[in-house]
Amino acid sequence: MTTESVPNVATIAARVEGARKTYGVGGATVTALDDVTVGFDAGAFTAIMGPSGSGKSTLMHCMAGLDTLTSGRAFIGDTDLASLTDTARTILRRDRLGFVFQAFNLIAPLTAEENITLPADLAGRQVDQEWLATVVSTLHVEDRLDHTPAQLSGGQQQRVAIARALAGRPEVVFADEPTGALDSRASAELLTFLRSAVDELGQTVVMVTHDPIAAAYADRVIFLVDGAIVEDVQDPTHDGVLETMKRLGR
Numbered sequence: 001m002t003t004e005s006v007p008n009v010a011t012i013a014a015r016v017e018g019a020r021k022t023y024g025v026g027g028a029t030v031t032a033l034d035d036v037t038v039g040f041d042a043g044a045f046t047a048i049m050g051p052s053g054s055g056k057s058t059l060m061h062c063m064a065g066l067d068t069l070t071s072g073r074a075f076i077g078d079t080d081l082a083s084l085t086d087t088a089r090t091i092l093r094r095d096r097l098g099f100v101f102q103a104f105n106l107i108a109p110l111t112a113e114e115n116i117t118l119p120a121d122l123a124g125r126q127v128d129q130e131w132l133a134t135v136v137s138t139l140h141v142e143d144r145l146d147h148t149p150a151q152l153s154g155g156q157q158q159r160v161a162i163a164r165a166l167a168g169r170p171e172v173v174f175a176d177e178p179t180g181a182l183d184s185r186a187s188a189e190l191l192t193f194l195r196s197a198v199d200e201l202g203q204t205v206v207m208v209t210h211d212p213i214a215a216a217y218a219d220r221v222i223f224l225v226d227g228a229i230v231e232d233v234q235d236p237t238h239d240g241v242l243e244t245m246k247r248l249g250r
């Protein structure tokens with residue numbers, strides 16, 4: 001078989017196969033993920049939605065090596081997370097993934113720039129200055145780099161947190177309710193920047209959200225109910241996402 005005959009499939013940045021996650025034992029067992037198989041394309045922005053308790057965070061945490069599956073497999077690129085020791089998983093998270101959480105988790109006494117380069121500095125890694133300059137200018141924080149978090153607005157702090165997540169040029173950025181603590185203007189700004197990280201910087205973003213407006217920024221939305229994927233929508237619109245949420249009765 002020549003390479004030309006190999007179908008041109010998109011690269012999958014992260015995926016789970018037959019993922020199950022249960023908590024507790026005996027009668028008190030909760031099934032958080034119930035046989036989920038899904039892949040997330042590299043260079044795409046995917047949202048994960050679903051009602052409270054449907055398994056969104058569990059799916060993200062198991063894919064990002066923050067938690068382990070009860071059965072099934074989780075991969076970052078070609079790396080099977082179950083094949084790694086705890087230490088190797090920690091290093092994979094540090095070196096290959098980026099995280100944006102609802103709480104910005106910026107370090108107060110450090111400047112924006114020091115916060116952005118902290119993960120690389122802790123790992124003893126060189127920061128790619130050219131990439132860093134592109135990231136900070138895409139996020140419009142280049143004139144705020146010597147400010148401390150207290151001197152920045154909430155939206156600016158969140159952009160610095162995104163710059164920190166992107167600084168190591170991660171294979172996947174996992175964002176858990178990144179707009180949860182922001183007003184609508186700062187949310188729109190943040191989502192626009194996540195969109196540019198995908199469109200202009202070629203990054204891969206997977207975002208958990210409850211917000212149909214936020215989900216409409218994504219290329220694709222998957223909906224979870226009771227730990228299973230019930231809808232998988234390409235090019236979502238705000239109205240379409242609302243309609244799906246209504247149809248799912250949540």
Ligand SMILES: Nc1ncnc2c1ncn2[C@@H]1O[C@H](COP(=O)(O)OP(=O)(O)OP(=O)(O)O)[C@@H](O)[C@H]1O
Binds near residue numbers: 024030051053054059
């Ligand atoms: N550490 C845990 N121990 C026991 N049960 C848990 C634990 N973590 C999650 N669960 C249960 O697993 C199910 C899925 O939880 P998960 O946090 O993934 O849902 P979610 O969709 O992210 O919810 P939310 O939108 O409220 O954050 C829920 O029933 C939850 O109560």
